[in-house]
Amino acid sequence: MRYPELERHAKLFGEYTELRVQENRISRIQILAGNVTNNETLAQGGVSARAFKNGVWGFASQPGSDDLSIARAVKLATENVRFLAGREKRGEAKLPARPGSGVHDLSTARTRVGQKGYMEFAKAIDARIAEKYPKLRSRFVAFSCLDMEKTVYVSDGGSSHSMTPRTFVYVDMTAESGADTVELGDIFGGRGQFEDVFSDPADLYAGIDAIYEQLMKKAEGVYPEAGLRDVVLGSDLAGILAHEAIGHTVEADLVLGGSVAADYLGKPVASELVTLVDYAHTALGKPCPIPVHVDDEGTEARDAVLIEKGILKGYLHNKETAGHFGHEPTGNARAYQFSDEPLVRMRNTAIVPGTSRLEDLIAGVDDGYYLLRPSNGQADSTSEFMFGVTLGYEIKKGKLGRGLRDTTISGVAFDMLKTVTALSDDMTWSCGGMCGKKQMIPVGMGGPAIRCKITIGGR
Amino acid sequence: MDKRETVEYALAAAKKAGADKAQALVTYSEKTELNVDAGRMSLLRTTGNVTLSVTAFRGGRKGAVTINKIDAASIDEAARNALALAATSEADDANDIAPAGAKREFDSGDSEPDLGAMYDRMAEFLAHAGAKHPIVKLEQCILDFTRNEKVFGNTNGAAFVDRLGAYEFTVMFTSKDGDKASSFNYSGGVFRKLDKPLAEWGALDELMRQSAEQTETDTVDGKFIGDLVITPHCMPEITEALKYVYLGNGTLIAGTSPWKDALGTRVASESFTLRSVPNSDRVHVADRFTADGFEAKDAAIIEKGVLKSFQLNLYGANKTGKPRAANSGDALVIDPGAEALASIIAGVERGILLCRFSGGQPSDNGDFSGVAKNSYLIEKGKIVRPISETMVAGNFTALLKNAIAVSKETVDFGHSSFPWIRFGGVTISGK
Numbered sequence: 001m002r003y004p005e006l007e008r009h010a011k012l013f014g015e016y017t018e019l020r021v022q023e024n025r026i027s028r029i030q031i032l033a034g035n036v037t038n039n040e041t042l043a044q045g046g047v048s049a050r051a052f053k054n055g056v057w058g059f060a061s062q063p064g065s066d067d068l069s070i071a072r073a074v075k076l077a078t079e080n081v082r083f084l085a086g087r088e089k090r091g092e093a094k095l096p097a098r099p100g101s102g103v104h105d106l107s108t109a110r111t112r113v114g115q116k117g118y119m120e121f122a123k124a125i126d127a128r129i130a131e132k133y134p135k136l137r138s139r140f141v142a143f144s145c146l147d148m149e150k151t152v153y154v155s156d157g158g159s160s161h162s163m164t165p166r167t168f169v170y171v172d173m174t175a176e177s178g179a180d181t182v183e184l185g186d187i188f189g190g191r192g193q194f195e196d197v198f199s200d201p202a203d204l205y206a207g208i209d210a211i212y213e214q215l216m217k218k219a220e221g222v223y224p225e226a227g228l229r230d231v232v233l234g235s236d237l238a239g240i241l242a243h244e245a246i247g248h249t250v251e252a253d254l255v256l257g258g259s260v261a262a263d264y265l266g267k268p269v270a271s272e273l274v275t276l277v278d279y280a281h282t283a284l285g286k287p288c289p290i291p292v293h294v295d296d297e298g299t300e301a302r303d304a305v306l307i308e309k310g311i312l313k314g315y316l317h318n319k320e321t322a323g324h325f326g327h328e329p330t331g332n333a334r335a336y337q338f339s340d341e342p343l344v345r346m347r348n349t350a351i352v353p354g355t356s357r358l359e360d361l362i363a364g365v366d367d368g369y370y371l372l373r374p375s376n377g378q379a380d381s382t383s384e385f386m387f388g389v390t391l392g393y394e395i396k397k398g399k400l401g402r403g404l405r406d407t408t409i410s411g412v413a414f415d416m417l418k419t420v421t422a423l424s425d426d427m428t429w430s431c432g433g434m435c436g437k438k439q440m441i442p443v444g445m446g447g448p449a450i451r452c453k454i455t456i457g458g459r
Numbered sequence: 460m461d462k463r464e465t466v467e468y469a470l471a472a473a474k475k476a477g478a479d480k481a482q483a484l485v486t487y488s489e490k491t492e493l494n495v496d497a498g499r500m501s502l503l504r505t506t507g508n509v510t511l512s513v514t515a516f517r518g519g520r521k522g523a524v525t526i527n528k529i530d531a532a533s534i535d536e537a538a539r540n541a542l543a544l545a546a547t548s549e550a551d552d553a554n555d556i557a558p559a560g561a562k563r564e565f566d567s568g569d570s571e572p573d574l575g576a577m578y579d580r581m582a583e584f585l586a587h588a589g590a591k592h593p594i595v596k597l598e599q600c601i602l603d604f605t606r607n608e609k610v611f612g613n614t615n616g617a618a619f620v621d622r623l624g625a626y627e628f629t630v631m632f633t634s635k636d637g638d639k640a641s642s643f644n645y646s647g648g649v650f651r652k653l654d655k656p657l658a659e660w661g662a663l664d665e666l667m668r669q670s671a672e673q674t675e676t677d678t679v680d681g682k683f684i685g686d687l688v689i690t691p692h693c694m695p696e697i698t699e700a701l702k703y704v705y706l707g708n709g710t711l712i713a714g715t716s717p718w719k720d721a722l723g724t725r726v727a728s729e730s731f732t733l734r735s736v737p738n739s740d741r742v743h744v745a746d747r748f749t750a751d752g753f754e755a756k757d758a759a760i761i762e763k764g765v766l767k768s769f770q771l772n773l774y775g776a777n778k779t780g781k782p783r784a785a786n787s788g789d790a791l792v793i794d795p796g797a798e799a800l801a802s803i804i805a806g807v808e809r810g811i812l813l814c815r816f817s818g819g820q821p822s823d824n825g826d827f828s829g830v831a832k833n834s835y836l837i838e839k840g841k842i843v844r845p846i847s848e849t850m851v852a853g854n855f856t857a858l859l860k861n862a863i864a865v866s867k868e869t870v871d872f873g874h875s876s877f878p879w880i881r882f883g884g885v886t887i888s889g890k
Contacts, residue, residue, distance in 0.1 A: 043525070088499075
């Protein structure tokens with residue numbers, strides 16, 4: 001629920017201050033091998049205040065959003081910043097401002113079905129898998145929705161109310177393969193509350209059938225040959241590459257902390273075919289998975305072009321890093337819980353589609369791999385990355401071959417992106433991305449398929 | 460209501476709403492946190508919260524609600540909602556709560572932070588790092604003091620209180636020498652007192668020294684089968700794989716764990732002993748009671764290579780018919796061996812000192828692969844050089860049976876304690 005007139009507490013402010021009232025509401029259901037192993041809701045709400053003085057910050061949070069809690073949070077944040085400023089004895093510092101404002105509420109207008117409806121939906125999916133694929137060794141269905149509702153007021157004039165929901169269903173299957181087992185999962189859903197994302201479980205059946213067919217090929221699959229190979233990365237892998245391997249290295253706080261991107265601004269870091277953007281709220285004319293119109297520092301959020309035609313063009317900023325570099329703030333300051341301070345975070349990071357057809361990308365590989373689905377990913381300040389890959393196929397003479405067992409791919413992103421020879425003309429977003437960096441935060445990751453060279457692990 | 464009364468009120472509310480069994484946990488938490496970003500003090504943060512979790516059971520159906528309000532009306536609503544969730548679940552005889560036991564209270568650590576000492580220790584660390592490791596860039600340092608008070612009860616009469624205050628320090632850093640940069644690395648620990656310099660926590664000083672020399676790296680030549688000497692910092696890769704692939708609820712209920720029938724049998728080399736010891740003085744933070752209401756006891760998970768315990772909770776044990784774990788599976792220690800680390804490395808013909816591992820999630824069959832980070836090539840018993848773009852692959856089932864030697868040296872992190880272990884038979888490949 002929107003907190004009305006948050007600005008009336010501005011009289012409590014003694015320094016530059018951000019005030020945020022927030023509640024996160026989560027529903028989770030898990031069905032493992034037909035057993036409901038989790039059925040829960042979680043709600044965490046409260047108020048936080050963050051104050052800035054002479055180059056340092058003070059932060060405090062309290063559960064609840066009554067006047068007393070708000071006054072206590074502001075008082076503690078102010079005391080904290082004055083303690084630290086007093087010890088550090090730095091000179092006066094100012095933060096740049098581009099205040100944003102607005103109400104961006106993505107709550108559904110439909111009648112809510114509640115946890116009972118979610119459970120019926122999840123059970124229907126589980127029952128369908130059990131009935132159609134009785135030979136599976138195990139199956140797992142998870143339902144999750146997160147509503148993040150924030151009201152922000154900042155002493156430089158920024159203010160906003162947002163309700164950003166995300167709902168998804170994860171389906172995972174395990175099959176026998178000789179004496180071994182193989183596993184494959186996929187995720188469905190995205191931006192919005194349940195009622196706006198899902199209607200009929202049958203809408204997911206084609207996707208579930210696809211997981212099964214892919215799993216059967218994986219069960220008969222092979223381990224890839226280790227080494228530097230020609231590959232086509234599907235859009236999910238392009239998205240995680242954009243996020244992990246490039247996005248993190250150009251977060252300006254990490255640039256200050258030693259990221260290799262500090263040396264590359266204005267220099268070529270990728271093929272001229274590659275343009276990479278962290279979109280604020282709208283990409284290619286459509287709303288993004290995690291739209292951010294005003295960030296948690298009250299800054300109007302704008303797209304951040306990170307790589308343009310192969311040249312590193314910019315970083316992701318909060319107010320403080322924008323001030324340090326003399327750049328415009330991008331609106332990338334985001335916090336997960338009411339008790340978290342805003343950090344420089346990605347929003348919707350994607351490689352922009354190219355002009356080739358996916359079939360032609362594959363046809364152009366004589367001996368390599370088509371890699372589709374990541375399990376997890378990590379990247380380094382050097383832009384060296386690693387992604388687990390759970391779904392892929394051989395490419396032999398331009399045609400798809402046998403399935404692959406689980407593997408990993410790795411490389412140095414600023415080298416590997418120079419090997420890109422084609423990008424497909426379509427693009428998809430992954431719908432369940434969560435990024436970890438002191439706090440977790442939902443993010444969007446997307447891209448087209450890309451053809452490049454990459455190091456693949458084998459046995 | 461005082462803290463115990465709040466839990467009792469929640470249990471009564473659940474019963475009133477129709478539960479035939481219920482459990483409740485109230486957690487009071489206060490954190491004071493000092494942050495360094497890009498080498499400079501940046502933020503002082505204090506947070507307070509109180510959370511209430513009510514789990515209600517009716518006819519074998521279970522529902523759980525967590526909120527951060529503890530007024531009577533909010534508790535009543537949470538209890539009703541937990542029952543409403545339970546009504547949507549499936550009846551399952553495995554759902555249950557712990558029986559009544561001795562009511563226990565635990566109290567450890569300080570009740571308030573020493574903010575002045577926190578600032579001074581952090582300033583000391585920054586000065587030390589700058590002087591001793593000049594090319595190391597401190598990306599982020601976080602020193603916090605957290606005081607938690609957990610109050611638990613269930614309708615069988617189980618009751619626990621655990622008050623714990625502890626300081627936690629984590630540092631993420633990289634090294635930069637001109638245009639050459641190392642991979643990032645991190646370490647730290649959790650301890651009840653600030654009685655030693657932060658550079659000594661989690662062997663940070665040694666890791667920063669290594670980081671400075673890791674700005675110059677090279678990959679290894681070709682592909683070979685070699686040894687891994689896994690460092691204490693990298694050991695959670697193994698303990699996490701054990702939990703999620705071999706020992707935990709998920710794969711044992713699904714029936715996919717490679718060790719589902721291995722209790723009491725040899726699963727690792729005799730030199731490998733892994734324990735969970737929440738009551739040991741060797742760990743400074745641990746769960747003193749389990750989430751389902753049992754007092755946590757110290758227990759071996761693998762002892763001299765023999766599987767002694769799964770990591771099943773009450774539901775998992777009831778569901779699988781296998782024994783319940785004696786604790787939450789935290790406070791992990793691997794027993795040290797008799798050999799010095801230098802001697803262990805001297806015995807390696809060709810392999811890697813694996814200091815950090817960036818890998819995909821291990822497969823259901825225990826297969827793993829990933830990149831060796833912040834690591835070193837070992838040849839003919841000597842550490843040759845730092846490496847990059849080098850992948851390792853293997854299978855945890857086979858790896859544990861190939862534990863060749865365990866070091867007598869350990870690193871204590873406060874939440875765990877691990878030695879160095881040499882494993883054989885791993886695929887190592889360069890570019």
